[in-house]
Amino acid sequence: MRIAVLSDLHAFCSDARKASDGKAVLAPSLIDFSAPTRKPNIDPLAGFIKLFESGDIAPPDLLIVGGDLGDKADTHAIQSVWKELSSLSGKFSGTKLVATCGNHDLDTRHKQNKFDPRGFLRTLEPGFPFPNPAEHRINLLEYWANHFSILEDDQYRILNINSCAFHGFGSDAEPELERGRISDITLDSIEEQLKTAVKAAPHKQNICLFHHHIRPVSTDAFDDTSTMKGSERLADMLSKASLGEWFIIHGHRHRSNLFCIGGNSAPIVLSCASFAATRTGDEHNPCPNQFYVIELEEAKSGEIARVAGTVRAWNWTPSIGWQSKTSIPGGLPVISGFGYRGYIPDLAKSVAAAVKASGKMIWTDLISSFPDLRRLMPSDHASLVEALEASGVIATEADGQIKELAPVNA
Ligand SMILES: [Fe+2]
Numbered sequence: 001m002r003i004a005v006l007s008d009l010h011a012f013c014s015d016a017r018k019a020s021d022g023k024a025v026l027a028p029s030l031i032d033f034s035a036p037t038r039k040p041n042i043d044p045l046a047g048f049i050k051l052f053e054s055g056d057i058a059p060p061d062l063l064i065v066g067g068d069l070g071d072k073a074d075t076h077a078i079q080s081v082w083k084e085l086s087s088l089s090g091k092f093s094g095t096k097l098v099a100t101c102g103n104h105d106l107d108t109r110h111k112q113n114k115f116d117p118r119g120f121l122r123t124l125e126p127g128f129p130f131p132n133p134a135e136h137r138i139n140l141l142e143y144w145a146n147h148f149s150i151l152e153d154d155q156y157r158i159l160n161i162n163s164c165a166f167h168g169f170g171s172d173a174e175p176e177l178e179r180g181r182i183s184d185i186t187l188d189s190i191e192e193q194l195k196t197a198v199k200a201a202p203h204k205q206n207i208c209l210f211h212h213h214i215r216p217v218s219t220d221a222f223d224d225t226s227t228m229k230g231s232e233r234l235a236d237m238l239s240k241a242s243l244g245e246w247f248i249i250h251g252h253r254h255r256s257n258l259f260c261i262g263g264n265s266a267p268i269v270l271s272c273a274s275f276a277a278t279r280t281g282d283e284h285n286p287c288p289n290q291f292y293v294i295e296l297e298e299a300k301s302g303e304i305a306r307v308a309g310t311v312r313a314w315n316w317t318p319s320i321g322w323q324s325k326t327s328i329p330g331g332l333p334v335i336s337g338f339g340y341r342g343y344i345p346d347l348a349k350s351v352a353a354a355v356k357a358s359g360k361m362i363w364t365d366l367i368s369s370f371p372d373l374r375r376l377m378p379s380d381h382a383s384l385v386e387a388l389e390a391s392g393v394i395a396t397e398a399d400g401q402i403k404e405l406a407p408v409n410a
Pocket of ligand 1: 068104
């Protein structure tokens with residue numbers, strides 16, 4: 001199945017952002033709904049929509065949005081993004097749109113009313129974050145009432161968690177705005193529901209969506225205190241073999257990564273770069289604007305679903321638009337994989353033996369002989385290249401992918 005993922009658009013309206021002296025403020029995003037025109041090579045959302053409408057990217061089964069559709073609760077921008085994305089998904093009969101709430105989407109600045117930060121999002125048309133109320137009325141109510149909802153389809157199940165559920169509430173309301181949270185009550189309810197759901201249909205792909213980070217992205221120059229409280233318990237829970245394997249998608253800090261958060265059946269995590277935010281106020285962020293197209297391998301009939309597949313990253317190049325030909329340092333490579341759970345040196349040994357026997361091997365031959373090569377995360381890919389070198393085989397690489405392997409001195 002194919003999943004298109006975009007996160008942290010931070011769309012805004014420049015007309016509403018004039019400073020007190022009447023001058024325009026620094027743009028938080030490349031998506032400005034006050035702009036006189038929105039061309040596909042200038043506006044990332046217009047460019048994204050064009051890629052799907054023109055058929056450059058095949059329609060996905062799922063269109064997932066990781067939150068922060070707008071910047072600082074810009075209601076017009078949030079409504080406009082949501083309308084454009086639901087209209088895009090509506091053009092393809094097999095595409096389902098699902099979003100989750102980001103901290104910038106909530107009206108914690110009380111622009112709309114003085115008491116309900118979620119009120120505005122609940123009035124969005126179509127319904128947010130599940131835009132098909134006829135089909136997903138219960139999901140919609142559950143998401144806002146229980147802080148999570150599980151959407152089941154024939155092929156997949158999505159656990160959609162509201163990591164901003166406590167924004168604007170509690171005795172520590174100010175610090176709560178700076179981080180995400182999944183409470184013990186929510187975690188217990190999720191586990192109870194998943195036990196039954198996964199047992200009844202173990203062949204479905206499990207996808208978990210929320211906005212905040214599951215682990216911090218601190219550096220010396222950047223102290224990240226916004227990680228979701230309760231994320232350790234969530235990671236432990238989703239690592240239990242009885243609940244199946246999980247693919248986690250989140251946004252928030254605009255840092256891209258693809259990693260495994262634990263042991264052999266632990267979730268694979270896609271931390272998304274921002275789709276369109278500028279670096280204003282985030283100068284230490286090395287990551288380009290990206291969105292992703294994930295190909296998840298489907299379980300064979302009667303089998304339990306494994307989380308394995310590939311991620312294609314699309315990079316935004318100013319005045320050119322979206323491209324997925326060349327990797328940009330700081331972001332995910334154009335192509336990366338996930339789902340290999342074995343021992344890299346053993347894989348390297350087998351590959352090295354095959355290369356030495358044939359003299360040279362190109363990527364397509366390698367993949368047909370060793371399909372696990374497609375399932376390596378960027379860190380595993382680097383380990384494999386090192387292990388191959390130690391075994392006397394040199395890899396020619398481009399854009400995070402091995403193109404050709406040959407024995408040393410071949
Ligand atoms: Fe955020």
